[in-house]
Amino acid sequence: MTALGDTVPQRTAPQARGGLGQSVSDSLVVAKRNLIRMTRIPEMIIFGLIQPIMFVVLFSYVFGGSMQIGASTSPQVYREFLMAGIFAQTVTFATAGAGAGIADDMHKGLIDRFRSLPMTRGAVLTGRTLADLVQTTLTLVVLAIVALLVGWRIHEGIPKALAAFALLLLLGYAFSWIGALIGLSVRTPEAATSGGLIWLFPVTFISNAFVDSSKLPSWLQPIAEWNPFSATVQACRELFGNPGVSPSDAWPMQHPVWASLLWSLLIIVVFRTLSVRKYRSATA
Template sequence: MSAVTQPLAPRPAGGPAQSVRDSLVVAKRNLIRMTRIPEVVIFGLIQPIMFVVLFSYVFGGSMNIGGTTDPAVYREFLMAGIFAQTVTFATAGAGAGIADDMHKGLIDRFRSLPMSRGAVLTGRTLADLVQTALTLLVLAIVALLVGWRIHEGLPKALGAFGLLLLLGYAFTWIGALIGLSVRTPEAATSGGLVWLFPVTFISNAFVDSSQMTPWLRHIADWNPFSATVQACRELFGNPGVSDSPAWPMQHAVWASLIWSVLIVVVFRTLSVRKYRNATA
């Protein structure tokens, strides 16, 4: 009597090149899916626009930036923080999307294909990066309409947007790990937002960190989120350049790059390991 063996999933062929191709295929699949659910993209655009309008016109005249409460100054100070908040809040969507794929069994179908295991997660995060870039473009147009301006030229401004997209990409890997660690998309959405609020608000995004108590300012100045906000203000030429002695505030561009790359390396490794264990 012969033993019954379980069929094994085909082994992926090739090496890094195959992994890149597989990731792009998965990314294309997720982008097509986004176009078929346009309300997700629309709601993703509405939220940051609301933040711009509310913070600019409701709080603009009460914030002291550089010794002035001029609303126009605060609007320019604010925008780097709003941009950074927008790209990081995409984390919740990334986590929910991956949790939804796990919940519906789509990942099991991917397992039956000769494809790179990491491509499923990489493709998803790349698709989220494209959606984030579209959101940033629309948000920048709205910011220009409310009075925000670039003062250091287009090349530096493009560099600032590049740092923002890198930060957003890094944070989507945190979302991926959360999505793989929970049972439902709803839990992934909640889990993706709970930690984001202290990260974004205990920072220099909406207020000058010099106005915080010393221990809280120290946390804000070493926050990876704050480093990107500070770097963008420098590259945009916007007010609010900090006089903090903390290294990330004095070398904000380098700090932003280092933090983002470190987050990608750590959380991509953890996410791929979690994915392999979940699908083993």
């Protein structure tokens, strides 16, 4: 007599069909899920807007009259110099939110539920980073309005300004993959938030975002000039037509638009690969 256990087929998780089309479709579904979740927790968006607005107001009015840009100490000149750095800081600080969100999904077991569905593995992370990109875009729009109110202006026309914002969003998307890797590597959302911020402070402040990098100590200047963050800030200043830093022989400062593109694409390739590999090993 055949045992009952031998006659009942074992259930296995359905397999994804694979292919680029399937991956894109799955990623968009996950992105939609995360966007719906954001709309149901509006304080996430509100608090995400308050911090960059505070940075704009504090730096503009507290430090604006004491900073020298070129030969000028005008607060208006510093505000135009400052805004590219604030924009870049805002999109990169979204990294902490991306890491915390993924860590929260891991902690609550949601990732295990995704594993039971016939979907591509990388779609879970790609969908999350795309949703964060949408939220970052909204934040940039609000921040640009606030910047215009405090005196920031663009001088090179709308097309170049849009190109600058595109570089900012690309940098933010690239850094969100660093956040994804951090979120997969820690045990709690709180640890992901701390781990996502602690390394961002030296990246954003050892740069040309808030001061002219030529004013930094000589041993810090090369670090600031080859910082991917600095390349995007300098590219945005050129595209916005805002005051920039003192001339430098460093290649990223001579060709900031190309440097920004190359740095962002390199970060995406490296950290997406590492994140997907980490995700597969964590859920295997």
